[in-house]
């Protein structure tokens with residue numbers, strides 16, 4: 065009986081990072097932010113009234129107006145989603161049919177490949193350069209219905225220039241989605257490209273820079289035509305009432321969040337230096353809130369497991385090019401100190 069579409073039947077699902085539900089873990093594995101503005105929790109608590117009986121605003125009007133004022137694009141060019149992952153799904157569904165190509169650099173966010181397979185589209189991974197440079201010409205040559213680029217990239221941490229993305233927007237045939245999940249930790253935004261090219265969609269999330277992974281809020285900026293298409297296919301009530309309130313409160317606390325992000329970036333660079341000088345690791349330059357660390361002669365899986373015994377979670381990847389690397393989130397100062405103490409006890 066053909067109960068399930070064959071491509072779904074044979075799908076290897078995306079595996080999210082471990083999310084232990086009991087307290088006591090130092091979580092440096094899913095790039096969450098140690099800082100969340102306290103006003104957000106207050107606003108959400110105040111909004112938790114019997115109004116929850118009623119459906120939320122399907123178009124997130126108040127939130128989109130706030131985003132429009134913050135980022136300088138009209139609300140008609142903004143869509144909100146249940147995390148940026150939902151907006152990635154919508155972009156795939158809107159642009160790529162069965163057998164169409166979906167291009168993305170590799171290594172990058174592995175969900176891109178999974179989403180292409182769910183759609184029964186044809187994933188085309190294109191290797192980054194030796195220093196993780198963006199392969200603009202090769203990506204442009206794919207002829208993809210959709211090209212997905214994380215900038216800065218995950219898990220390498222690499223920032224790409226606006227010029228490179230501008231060139232890519234001209235080189236691709238279909239939609240270019242620039243996933244800026246980590247841009248507030250040091251990347252250069254592609255927002256200026258949105259009104260330059262009808263085919264550019266810039267994706268953001270509140271999960272990282274605003275410390276709101278738990279409420280699931282993403283947003284995207286694009287041409288009116290692309291935003292209209294995404295609106296047609298989204299679930300009617302894709303962003304719940306409490307999330308809309310949290311998003312508005314997060315934007316009200318924008319300056320505090322960005323100040324913390326600058327501090328995180330400074331601590332990231334200090335940690336990179338220490339990991340290199342003290343343990344001999346090769347640390348890739350990062351414009352994000354994590355580091356990609358080649359652990360050299362120390363096998364990553366054993367190191368990951370040893371850290372786990374210290375109740376510290378990091379991430380490793382059983383994938384080409386980064387098979388000897390750990391990805392370490394820049395946690396709070398005490399969390400980073402605990403990581404360093406654990407590494408010292410294990411390696412020195």
Ligand SMILES: Cc1ncc(COP(=O)(O)O)c(C=O)c1O
Pocket residue numbers: 094095146147148149150173214218243245268269270271277280281282
């Ligand atoms: C590059 C990239 N894009 C998107 C996401 C998803 O973010 P969200 O929590 O908004 O779904 C992540 C999460 O890790 C990510 O690393």
